[in-house]
Amino acid sequence: MKLRWLFLALLGYASAGSPSMFGEVTSPNYPQVYPSSALETWNIQVPDGYGIRLYFIHLDIEPSENCEYDSLQVIIGNEVQQVFCGRHSFGSSGFPKEKFYPTTRMKLSFRSDFSNQERHTGFAAYYVAEDVDECDTANPCSHFCNNYIGGFFCSCPPEYELQEDQNTCGVNCSGGLYTDLRGQISSPGYPSPYPENSRCGYKVVLEWGYQVILTFKAQDFDIEAPEDGKCIYDSLIIKAKGKKFGPYCGKTPPPRIETGSNEVDIDFITDSGGDNKGWNIYYSEYAIPCPTDVFKNSILNPRKDKYFFKDVITVKCKEGYETVLNQKRLPSFRTKCQGDGTWSPIHKCEPVNCGDPDEIDNGEVDFTDSTYGSKAVYKCRTEYYTLIGDDTFHCSGEGLWINSNNKSELPKCIGVCGKTSLSQKGRIFGGEKAKKGYFPWLVRIVMTSNFGGGSLISDGWVVTAAHVLPEGEMPTLQVGDVDYRHAKTIQAKKVIIHPDWPNADDEDERKNYNNDIALIQLAKRIELDECISPICLPEKGDTSRPAVREVGYIAGWGKAKPNKTKVLVNEPKILQYTGVPLHDLEKCKTDKAKAYTFTSNMLCAGGDGHDSCQGDSGGPLMYEDRKNNDYKRFYIAGIVSWGIKCGEMGMYTKVRNYVDWIEKTIEEVENEEKKEEQPEPVKVCKNV
Known part of the structure; x- marks a missing residue:
């Protein structure tokens, strides 16, 4: 012990x-x-x-x-x-x-x-x-087990090698390569019994364009198998072109195998028991065909019943189908039958898909599908916008949404312009108060030291007079109400003065107001509604309007005087308006005005107490468009520019002469900003 x-x-x-x-x-x-x-x-x-x-x-x-x-x-x-x-x-x-x-x-x-x-x-x-003593208790080795204190190791007879598991002995029978067009392959030692615990690998590689055919004879096939035939002991497996044949075992040989490939792998796996003679395989070659049904929904040229190695065809998709490669549509492509029985290159003919139709500002698009033949219909969201262009598009075979004229240019929802509820006349110099709906395009422009007027001509732009805008200052705008105290404040994004507006050393002493016009781009677009909408621009080419003595309207928040008094009072909080007649330009060249510059870019209107005054500059001179039968609407003929004295005849910038400049300037700016993310439109109306 x-x-x-x-x-x-x-x-x-x-x-x-x-x-x-x-x-x-x-x-x-x-x-x-x-x-x-x-x-x-x-x-x-x-x-x-x-x-x-x-x-x-x-x-x-x-x-x-x-x-x-x-x-x-x-x-x-x-x-x-x-x-x-x-x-x-x-x-x-x-x-x-x-x-x-x-x-x-x-x-x-x-x-x-x-x-x-x-x-x-x-x-x-x-x-x-x-x-x-692992050798005594578990017998972990396939052949010889050697015990030592704390462990054991396995060893093999001379003709065997120890496998990766360090327990099993097997014969190394891999690496056989066969390249002849015909030949035979046998298991190790055939027809003598094959070795145990072995994994044998053989490879057949024929000339490109041929497939390997494997055949067996009954007398040449004997692999150990259990009674249920599941090949869990020893097995023969054929692999070719991603396909697997087998496993095979027993005494019944496999049927003839068409591998479909010029390269074939043969794997033979054995366990630790059995006394079977093995197998013998006969292999041969056969030209590999290419399939005729690979290119669905296509037209093949030339058309044959069978295609073989090196055949070249042109593939074109049927109407309504397309081939897309790297996001590029191919009208057709050429392909060649390869030695492995495949076509290369190979592309699919898929249904043409135009994708979701593009959205438009202030509009909606209704569609249920985006594939060939589908229909998309555009409409504007509210009655305060009108659709310009074709409203119906369909998905074409080219993958584009096109209209009835085969054009892809989208329609636009632009603001309904010049719509008013005005039904009476009044005065601005001592004039009457405007009601909601009379002039929904009127804008009050506020600067640090002064204010003026302007007119909304679209949901994102205002036109005004150049002299209203001091250099280097970005104005704010009050919109949507005749009482500017209740109006919505909008920030300006950009101010564009007409390039030919003349410089002046002292604005208070300015005598030349030629080209007195400017554009203001809003920081955010306005959602048009009953309390705010644009005024129309004059029609190009119509020089007959406005005519001399024709009465138009002016409106603003500038200085005014009550009826029956000649004293100017502070600016009104409520928008004032009145009617003014148009005069011949020569009539306005009085002695008092001789120091000023007169040009064909100007209009002269007013008199007899009906006039604009300080604070009305930049506001519109408006006339009714009598050619429109849908509703009563106004267009802007002039912009309040200058005058000698309030109450007498005033001078206005003639807008008709600047329609091209206005449209071109707006188009250039908006094209530059197309890729910019646009903010949500501002909702101005409070009663909606």
């Missing part, structure tokens, strides 16, 4: 820091009485290549049938191997004997119930690591 303990001590010292080579396990309070309701577990682990030998020097656990009260369990994995209980003297017939467990891990679990009245003292046990 002393020698054993010395051996255990040496082993324990040598194994410090690793799974223990030995150890002691005792019950709680040992050698005193163990407590009631106890539960304790010990996990035992020894190094790999060893097992655990367990022995007791003391056992005194309350006895019961099947050890139901108190017990010590030996557990390996999830299974209980032994259960101990009872009172036994060391060396007696009932005392547990030493036992060896061929495992590196073990769990001991002790439990007691609610009482220990007889004062049992529990147990004391020792474990020690003991070498496992």
Whole structure:
């Protein structure tokens, strides 16, 4: 016994820091009485290549049938191997004997119930690591097993090699390459029995354009197989062009195999048993055809019943189908029959898809599908916009949405212009208050030191006078209400002065107002509605309007005087308006005005107390468009520019002369901004 303990001590010292080579396990309070309701577990682990030998020097656990009260369990994995209980003297017939467990891990679990009245003292046990003879217990090697303390190794006969798993011996029979157009391939040693535990690989590579044909004879096929024929022992597998044939086994050979490829892999796998002679394969060549049904929904030219290696055809998709390559549509493509029986290049004829039709500003598009022949219909969102252009498009065979004229240019929803509810006349210099709906395009332009007027000509642009806008300042605009205190404030994004507006050293002394016109781009577009909409521009080419003595309207928040008084008062909060007649330009060249410049870019209107005044500059001179039969509408003929004295005849910029400049300028700016992300339109009306 002393020698054993010395051996255990040496082993324990040598194994410090690793799974223990030995150890002691005792019950709680040992050698005193163990407590009631106890539960304790010990996990035992020894190094790999060893097992655990367990022995007791003391056992005194309350006895019961099947050890139901108190017990010590030996557990390996999830299974209980032994259960101990009872009172036994060391060396007696009932005392547990030493036992060896061929495992590196073990769990001991002790439990007691609610009482220990007889004062049992529990147990004391020792474990020690003991070498496992793997060759004797598991026989892990296919041929020769060699045991050593803590492990084992396998070895093979001279004609065999140890495989990657380090347990199995097999014959290296891979690497056979066959390139002749015809030939035979056999298993190792055929017709003698083939070797065990082997993986053999053979490869047939024929000239490009031929496929490999494999045939078998009944007398040349004998591979070990179980009774159910599932080829779980030995098997022959053929692989070609991504296809797999087999596995095959038994004495019945496979049928003739047309591999469809000029390259074939043959794999033969064997296990550790059997005494079968193996197999012999005959291989030959056959020209590989290309299929005729690959290009669905297409027209092939030339059309043949069969195509073979090196045949070239042109593929064109049928009407309503297309080939898309790298996001480019191909009207047709040429392809060649390859040696492996495939066409190259190969593309699909897919249904033409025009994608979702483009959206338009202030409009909607209704469609259910986007493939060839589908229809899309555009409309404007509200009655305050009108659609310009064709409203119906269809998906064409070219993958484009086109209208009835085969054009792809989208319609536009532009604001309904010049719409008014005005039905009476009044005055602005001592004039009447405008009501909502009279002039929904009127804009109050606010600067740091002054203010003026302007006219909305689209949902994103305002036209005004150049002299209203001081250089270097970006104005704000009040829109949507005749009372500017309740109006919506909109920020300006860009100010564009007419390029021919003359410079002046002192604006207060300016005498030349030729080309007095400017455009203001809004920072955000306006959602047109009942309280705000644009005024129309004059029609190009119509020089007959407005005519001399024809009465138009002016409106603004500039200085005014009450009826029956000649004293100017502060600017009104409510928009004022009046009617003014148009005069011949020569009539306006009075002695007082001789110092000023007169040009054909100007109009002269007003008089007799009907006139614009300070604060009205930039506002519109408006006339009714009598050619329109749909609704009463106004166009802007002039812009309040200059005058000698409020109440007398005033001068206006003649807008008709600038329609081309207005349209071209707006188009250029908006084209530059097409790629920019546009903010959501501003909603101005409060009662909607």
